[in-house]
Amino acid sequence: MPRPANPEIRNRLLIDGGHVIHRSGFNGSGVQDIVAAAEVPKGSFYSYFDSKEAFAAEVLEGYWESIEQRHGRVMYDAPLTPLARIEKLFELMVADHAAQDFRIGCLVGNLSLEVSNTSGVVRTALERILARWEGMITASLDEAKVRQELPADCDTAQLASVIIEAWEGAVLRSKVERNGEACRRFQQVTLKRLLY
Structure with missing residues (x-):
C-alpha cells in the first residue's frame, strides 16, 4: 500500500x-x-x-498568490484613489525586485520567455495569472472611469494589458542591467503617461 x-x-x-x-x-x-x-x-x-512542467505551473500559481496576498489588498485601499492604488501596487513590486538586487526578475516574465512555447501546462498557468492580474488592474481603472479620472471612452481592459506588458519589459531590462533604472522609468514615465 x-x-x-x-x-x-x-x-x-x-x-x-x-x-x-x-x-x-x-x-x-x-x-x-x-x-x-x-x-x-x-x-x-x-x-x-506528474512532470516538471506541472511543477512549474504550480510554482507560478504560488508565486502569483504570494504577490496577491502581500500586495493585492492595496487595490482595495479605499483612502487611495483608484489610480494611486495601481501606482502603489507597482511601487511594492519594485521593492520586491530591489530586495533581490534586480537579479532574478519576475517569474511570470521569466517563464513566459523560457517555457511558454514548449509547455502548454505552463502557458495555461501563465494565461490564468495574467488574466487575474489584468482583472485586478481593470477593476481599479473602471472605478477611475466612474470617478471621471479617466476618459469615458477609455478601454480599461486594454489599458490594463498595456500596463502589465510595459512592466514586464521594464523588469526584464532591470534584470539584464542589474539595477532598478528601467523599473523607475516605468513608474515615473510610462505609468504616469498611461494613467494621467
Missing part, C-alpha cells in the same frame, strides 16, 4: 524548489536541483507532480 502524500514535503518542493526555478530558470534547473533544495529524495518529486 503506497504511503499517503505528505503536504509538508509537497510544500517544501514548491517553495524551495520554486526558488531554484526562479533563480536558475526552468531549463537551468533539473529535478535533482529541485529536490536537493527541498531536501527530499529524488523519487519523491514524481509522487507529488
Whole structure:
C-alpha cells in the first residue's frame, strides 16, 4: 500500500524548489536541483507532480498568490484613489525586485520567455495569472472611469494589458542591467503617461 502524500514535503518542493526555478530558470534547473533544495529524495518529486512542467505551473500559481496576498489588498485601499492604488501596487513590486538586487526578475516574465512555447501546462498557468492580474488592474481603472479620472471612452481592459506588458519589459531590462533604472522609468514615465 503506497504511503499517503505528505503536504509538508509537497510544500517544501514548491517553495524551495520554486526558488531554484526562479533563480536558475526552468531549463537551468533539473529535478535533482529541485529536490536537493527541498531536501527530499529524488523519487519523491514524481509522487507529488506528474512532470516538471506541472511543477512549474504550480510554482507560478504560488508565486502569483504570494504577490496577491502581500500586495493585492492595496487595490482595495479605499483612502487611495483608484489610480494611486495601481501606482502603489507597482511601487511594492519594485521593492520586491530591489530586495533581490534586480537579479532574478519576475517569474511570470521569466517563464513566459523560457517555457511558454514548449509547455502548454505552463502557458495555461501563465494565461490564468495574467488574466487575474489584468482583472485586478481593470477593476481599479473602471472605478477611475466612474470617478471621471479617466476618459469615458477609455478601454480599461486594454489599458490594463498595456500596463502589465510595459512592466514586464521594464523588469526584464532591470534584470539584464542589474539595477532598478528601467523599473523607475516605468513608474515615473510610462505609468504616469498611461494613467494621467
